[in-house]
Amino acid sequence: MLGHGLPHPLPGRALMQRLSHRSWASLLLLSACIGVSEPARQVHDATTAPGIQVVPVPGRGPGGPAPDSGQPRDTAPPADSGAVEDTGRIDQDGDGHSPAEGDCDDGDASVHPGADDAPYDGIDSDCDGWSDHDADRDGHDALSAGGADCDDGDRAVHPGAAEARDGRDQDCDGYCDEGLIAPGDLVITEIMANPDAASDSFGEWFEVFNASATDLAFCRGWEGRDDRFDRFVIASGLVIPAGGLAVFVRDGDSSRNGGITGATVFGRSMQLAELDDQIVLWFEDPDLGGFEVSRVAYDGAPAWPDGAGHSLSLDPAAWDEGSNDDPSRWCAASAPYGAGDHGSPGTVNAPCPTR
Numbered sequence: 001m002l003g004h005g006l007p008h009p010l011p012g013r014a015l016m017q018r019l020s021h022r023s024w025a026s027l028l029l030l031s032a033c034i035g036v037s038e039p040a041r042q043v044h045d046a047t048t049a050p051g052i053q054v055v056p057v058p059g060r061g062p063g064g065p066a067p068d069s070g071q072p073r074d075t076a077p078p079a080d081s082g083a084v085e086d087t088g089r090i091d092q093d094g095d096g097h098s099p100a101e102g103d104c105d106d107g108d109a110s111v112h113p114g115a116d117d118a119p120y121d122g123i124d125s126d127c128d129g130w131s132d133h134d135a136d137r138d139g140h141d142a143l144s145a146g147g148a149d150c151d152d153g154d155r156a157v158h159p160g161a162a163e164a165r166d167g168r169d170q171d172c173d174g175y176c177d178e179g180l181i182a183p184g185d186l187v188i189t190e191i192m193a194n195p196d197a198a199s200d201s202f203g204e205w206f207e208v209f210n211a212s213a214t215d216l217a218f219c220r221g222w223e224g225r226d227d228r229f230d231r232f233v234i235a236s237g238l239v240i241p242a243g244g245l246a247v248f249v250r251d252g253d254s255s256r257n258g259g260i261t262g263a264t265v266f267g268r269s270m271q272l273a274e275l276d277d278q279i280v281l282w283f284e285d286p287d288l289g290g291f292e293v294s295r296v297a298y299d300g301a302p303a304w305p306d307g308a309g310h311s312l313s314l315d316p317a318a319w320d321e322g323s324n325d326d327p328s329r330w331c332a333a334s335a336p337y338g339a340g341d342h343g344s345p346g347t348v349n350a351p352c353p354t355r
Contacts (some may be wrong), residue, residue: 178289184321196309198258259338275300311343
């Protein structure tokens with residue numbers, strides 16, 4: 001007995017040994033239920049009575065998940081919104097093509113790849129991405145749509161295209177065949193400077209022959225002139241076929257000009273002197289600069305034929321730019337036309353008599 005009258009306590013290990021197997025099992029079960037900390041568990045493990053096997057409780061102790069915090073857990077899946085994801089493979093307008101298959105307007109059954117695409121209606125009906133204002137698909141919109149393509153029906157015609165010698169404006173700059181026209185392509189072949197059946201103010205005219213192998217179109221840059229101050233602009237639209245003739249007349253009224261029809265009017269900005277003058281066809285080429293395509297300079301010298309009411313007529317054998325400078329190749333026309341003057345406006349001249 002101790003001094004305080006209490007029995008002497010048993011040593012710790014002796015006490016543990018005196019605990020029954022049932023007591024140890026009860027302690028272990030209690031510690032599992034109340035979540036004994038890991039250090040405490042280690043103490044119990046270290047003092048487990050011999051022959052007692054501790055079985056871990058699922059969800060507790062080493063190797064299991066953390067103890068339950070007591071807070072509710074939200075493990076429900078996200079609520080379904082009811083929306084269907086559109087992958088682009090649904091054909092909404094029933095035209096046989098979905099957006100994934102190239103339908104550029106799946107709300108219009110007339111718009112889909114392969115549909116007929118009418119130009120200039122503002123709709124890309126076949127979904128090919130081409131401008132609806134580029135009918136020939138040369139990469140340039142038509143003039144009517146604010147573009148610069150002067151012929152939207154021909155892929156070879158557009159700004160920047162190579163110019164060809166064909167009487168057309170391939171590059172849409174307003175000039176035809178620039179860089180390809182040469183002196184002598186046109187030849188002045190007949191001149192009426194002194195009409196008799198019509199006044200000079202209405203009845204003067206001259207004739208031009210296209211000596212080249214292709215049609216020649218008068219577009220931008222052409223004018224007729226003399227060596228002084230007279231000049232007139234040749235309006236766009238006139239085309240002289242290869243080997244063909246054109247007549248330029250002072251006045252377009254056949255009742256006043258001596259009976260000439262179908263001619264190009266040069267007006268009052270140029271007049272033909274009776275005895276001494278020049279007629280020049282000038283082309284202001286944007287590529288080569290301005291130059292004379294044809295010229296005739298006649299004067300009152302005896303070598304030049306003269307006569308009121310008779311045209312100066314170049315012999316058909318001399319219809320080239322070198323020969324028409326020789327006065328001996330010219331003669332006074334004798335065939336009557338229209339109101340009674342003599343010449344052959346718009347038709348081949350009669351051969352000149354041998355001098």
